[in-house]
Amino acid sequence: xxxxxxxxxxxxxxxxxxxxxxxxxxxxxxxxxxxxxxxxxxxxxxxxxxxxxxxxxxxxxxxxxxxxxxxxxxxxxxxxxxxxxxxxxxxxxxxxxxxxxxxxxxxxxxxxxxxxxxxxxxxxxxxxxxxxxxxxxxxxxxxxxxxxxxxxxxxxxxxxxxxxxxxxxxxxxxxxxxxxxxxxxxxxxxxxxxxxxxxxxxxxxxxxxxxxxxxxxxxxxxxxxxxxxxxxxxxxxxxxxxxxxxxxxxxxxxxxxxxxxxxxxxxxxxxxxxxxxxxxxxxxxxxxxxxxxxxxxxxxxxxxxxxxxxxxxxxxxx
Ligand code: TXA
Ligand code: MG
Numbered sequence: 001x002x003x004x005x006x007x008x009x010x011x012x013x014x015x016x017x018x019x020x021x022x023x024x025x026x027x028x029x030x031x032x033x034x035x036x037x038x039x040x041x042x043x044x045x046x047x048x049x050x051x052x053x054x055x056x057x058x059x060x061x062x063x064x065x066x067x068x069x070x071x072x073x074x075x076x077x078x079x080x081x082x083x084x085x086x087x088x089x090x091x092x093x094x095x096x097x098x099x100x101x102x103x104x105x106x107x108x109x110x111x112x113x114x115x116x117x118x119x120x121x122x123x124x125x126x127x128x129x130x131x132x133x134x135x136x137x138x139x140x141x142x143x144x145x146x147x148x149x150x151x152x153x154x155x156x157x158x159x160x161x162x163x164x165x166x167x168x169x170x171x172x173x174x175x176x177x178x179x180x181x182x183x184x185x186x187x188x189x190x191x192x193x194x195x196x197x198x199x200x201x202x203x204x205x206x207x208x209x210x211x212x213x214x215x216x217x218x219x220x221x222x223x224x225x226x227x228x229x230x231x232x233x234x235x236x237x238x239x240x241x242x243x244x245x246x247x248x249x250x251x252x253x254x255x256x257x258x259x260x261x262x263x264x265x266x267x268x269x270x271x272x273x274x275x276x277x278x279x280x281x282x283x284x285x286x287x288x289x290x291x292x293x294x295x296x297x298x299x300x301x302x303x304x305x306x307x308x309x310x311x312x313x314x315x316x317x318x
Contacts, residue, residue, distance in 0.1 A: 020136075
């Protein structure tokens with residue numbers, strides 16, 4: 001975008017969808033909601049547009065991007081989908097699962113999308129709104145979460161503007177994201193490997209795969225997935241996990257029936273907690289709290305993704 005131009009606010013109606021698609025086709029940067037978090041989209045076949053994503057987010061270029069597509073056929077046009085990928089797609093797409101697959105040879109994708117790897121991450125997002133933008137744009141759309149690199153991911157249009165206003169062409173406001181944590185990332189370039197816990201619980205993947213997938217990259221030297229960068233999703237204040245007491249100066253981000261400044265879910269419901277996680281971290285961040293204590297969250301189902309994000313939020317900063 002031209003420096004100093006204003007970021008357009010688009011509504012989630014036919015005109016907003018059409019404008020978002022036009023901007024994407026023209027090489028623009030458009031933030032839009034998915035079921036997980038808001039993504040910062042650009043035409044994945046356009047080197048300049050993809051380069052601008054890295055610039056706007058301040059994102060390291062060795063960190064590859066997820067390509068978003070309106071359906072499985074469109075995904076199969078950019079990635080090699082074997083029987084296992086097809087089975088997972090049938091079970092979880094549209095939805096919060098990203099598959100890392102061999103890149104289709106001779107494809108149109110900008111090499112920047114994969115940061116030099118011969119694989120590509122693909123996903124078909126769960127909301128009709130996101131798929132309408134993708135279908136209408138007619139191009140594969142690279143979209144990381146629409147936040148400055150390393151900060152809390154956005155689950156509302158206002159969060160996107162708080163981090164990226166004036167740095168992107170438009171944001172389409174579709175309200176709050178229902179899932180609230182990013183997609184689960186599963187690599188199928190070798191045996192199944194879970195690269196990031198997310199909106200599809202590992203237990204659900206296991207039902208299709210026949211066993212729990214191994215975790216982490218198979219080549220420890222390879223730039224694997226997300227937030228393998230330890231500090232990520234970080235509010236400005238210090239974060240202390242598994243807090244069962246409150247120390248001087250701390251506010252409590254609670255889970256379950258505890259007395260707290262904010263509560264992820266009073267009922268102890270992990271789906272609700274995931275949906276509230278980034279919203280509450282954004283609120284505590286905006287309020288300028290210097291020290292945030294977080295109640296223990298059980299390590300099962302969506303709790304795995306919640307704890308992963310909390311551990312990175314609490315990790316020592318550079
Ligand atoms: O829910 C989501 O996945 C959101 C929404 C917008 O779709 N997107 C998202 O993108 O979380 P991002 O860029 O914040 O995280 C994607 C992660 C990257 O950190 C990267 O490490 C990993 O996916 N990734 C992308 N391509 C990969 C590849 N070829 N191999 C391994 N990991 C890859
Ligand atoms: Mg992100």
